[in-house]
Every structure is written in C-alpha cells, then in structure tokens.
Amino acid sequence: MICCILAVLTRLTAQVFNERNAVKLYFSPGACSMAPHIVLLETGLPFTLVAVDLRTQTTAGGASYASINPKGQVPALELKDGTVLTEGPAIMQFLADMAPGANLAPSNGTLERYQLVSLLNFIAAEIHKNFVPLFDRDAGEAVHRSARAALATRLAYLEQQLEGSDFLTGVTFTIADAYLYAVLTWCGAVDLSLSNFNNLEAYVLRVGLRPSVQQALRAEGLLKTQDRQRRAVT
Ligand SMILES: N[C@@H](CCC(=O)N[C@@H](CS)C(=O)NCC(=O)O)C(=O)O
Numbered sequence: 244m245i246c247c248i249l250a251v252l253t254r255l256t257a258q259v260f261n262e263r264n265a266v267k268l269y270f271s272p273g274a275c276s277m278a279p280h281i282v283l284l285e286t287g288l289p290f291t292l293v294a295v296d297l298r299t300q301t302t303a304g305g306a307s308y309a310s311i312n313p314k315g316q317v318p319a320l321e322l323k324d325g326t327v328l329t330e331g332p333a334i335m336q337f338l339a340d341m342a343p344g345a346n347l348a349p350s351n352g353t354l355e356r357y358q359l360v361s362l363l364n365f366i367a368a369e370i371h372k373n374f375v376p377l378f379d380r381d382a383g384e385a386v387h388r389s390a391r392a393a394l395a396t397r398l399a400y401l402e403q404q405l406e407g408s409d410f411l412t413g414v415t416f417t418i419a420d421a422y423l424y425a426v427l428t429w430c431g432a433v434d435l436s437l438s439n440f441n442n443l444e445a446y447v448l449r450v451g452l453r454p455s456v457q458q459a460l461r462a463e464g465l466l467k468t469q470d471r472q473r474r475a476v477t
Pocket of ligand 1: 276330367
C-alpha cells in the first residue's frame with residue numbers, strides 16, 4: 244500500500260517537474276513541425292505539444308496563434324520564460340545545443356556545424372519550399388511542372404549524398420535527418436515517387452523506424468491507419 248502511494252507521488256512529482264520545465268512546441272499534424280517534434284523526442288527534454296489550426300490560426304486551447312507567432316506558421320517553440328523561437332532550423336539547432344549528449348548536431352564553431360547548417364538551408368530552401376506549390380491546386384500546371392523538376396534535381400543530389408551512408412552527414416542521425424524525413428513524408432500526398440532514388444527510399448524507411456519518429460507519427464495521429472490494420476491482423 245505504502246509502496247503504491249509512494250509510486251503515485253513520485254509519478255505526480257515527476258509530472259509537475261516536467262510541466263514546469265517543459266518547452267511548448269506549436270505544431271500541426273504532418274507539417275514541417277514534425278522535425279522539431281522528432282528532435283525533442285531524440286533529446287529527451289521535457290515538452291508539451293500544442294496543436295495549431297493553420298486555417299483558423301487558433302491553438303487547440305482556442306488562443307489566437309498570431310499572438311504567439313505573428314508569422315502564422317508552425318513550428319514555434321515557447322521557452323519556459325515565455326520567449327518564442329520560430330523557424331524550424333533555428334529551433335532544431337537550439338534544441339540540439341540544449342542536449343549536447345544526444346549528439347544531434349556538431350559543436351558550434353566547428354566546420355562540421357557549418358556543413359550541417361548548409362544542409363538545413365538546402366532542405367529549407369530547395370526541398371521544403373519546392374513542395375509548397377504542389378499542395379496548391381490553384382498554382383497552375385506550369386508552376387507544378389517547374390517545382391517537380393526542381394525537386395527531381397535536388398533529390399538527385401541528396402541521393403548521391405546518401406550513397407554508402409545511413410544518414411545525411413554519415414553514420415550519425417542529426418537534426419538535418421529529422422527535417423529531411425519530415426518533408427519527404429509529403430511525397431505520397433503530392434504523388435511524388437522516390438522509386439528512382441533507391442538510397443532515399445531506403446533512407447525514409449530507415450529513419451521512419453526510429454523510435455522517436457514512430458512516437459512523433461503516433462502523437463500526430465499519422466500512424467492510426469497502420470495501427471488499426473496491424474490490430475486487425477494480429
Ligand atoms: N520558414 C518557416 C516555414 C515554416 C512553414 O512553411 N510552415 C508551414 C507548415 S510546413 C505553415 O505553417 N504553413 C502555413 C502558412 O504558411 O500559412 C520555417 O522554416 O519554420
């Protein structure tokens with residue numbers, strides 16, 4: 244009996260400690276905010292998730308999202324003191340630096356760190372942003388064609404980078420992998436096949452099996468269908 248009470252008290256204390264020390268990640272299911280979500284899980288830092296309806300610009304709690312991020316985009320990270328950090332690559336580097344033991348980014352000031360920043364910028368400007376017109380039905384055929392052509396060349400470059408490597412920078416999973424994985428999950432939605440890119444196809448499967456990625460997908464409600472199918476089979 245005493246053991247049970249102690250266990251409950253320990254759990255409650257840990258929960259209160261986590262909530263007090265937790266950062267808040269504003270996200271939208273399946274959006275690029277999945278990248279910092281994966282990174283948070285990789286770091287083990289305490290965090291809470293706040294869903295944002297991008298269409299209505301309100302949070303799950305009914306607050307106006309503009310008061311949190313005037314840019315109206317996810318992700319945004321609210322720190323314990325209320326400071327809000329925006330822009331995925333900045334958020335992910337901040338989190339990686341908060342948890343150096345997780346080895347998600349090389350140390351600041353090293354050439355390896357600038358190589359990682361270079362990759363993050365490439366993913367943001369050349370991959371992420373070329374997906375955007377493909378989600379816009381009104382963008383027109385010519386715009387779609389040009390975005391697909393741009394993606395094909397950029398993906399061919401990443402395909403080469405992955406030759407003989409498990410991850411973008413070699414043997415270690417970094418924040419760049421969290422970002423690339425998050426944006427490549429959109430391929431199905433825009434009918435973009437990776438079948439010409441064997442390394443990238445294997446990479447998506449490999450990264451997708453990481454416990455942090457599975458947990459993020461489940462928390463964002465993106466594994467439901469597979470879970471239901473799995474339950475039906477087992
Ligand atoms: N530059 C921003 C871009 C973030 C972004 O494109 N977010 C998308 C979701 S993936 C979004 O919030 N779209 C809604 C909008 O732009 O109104 C970053 O890197 O964090």
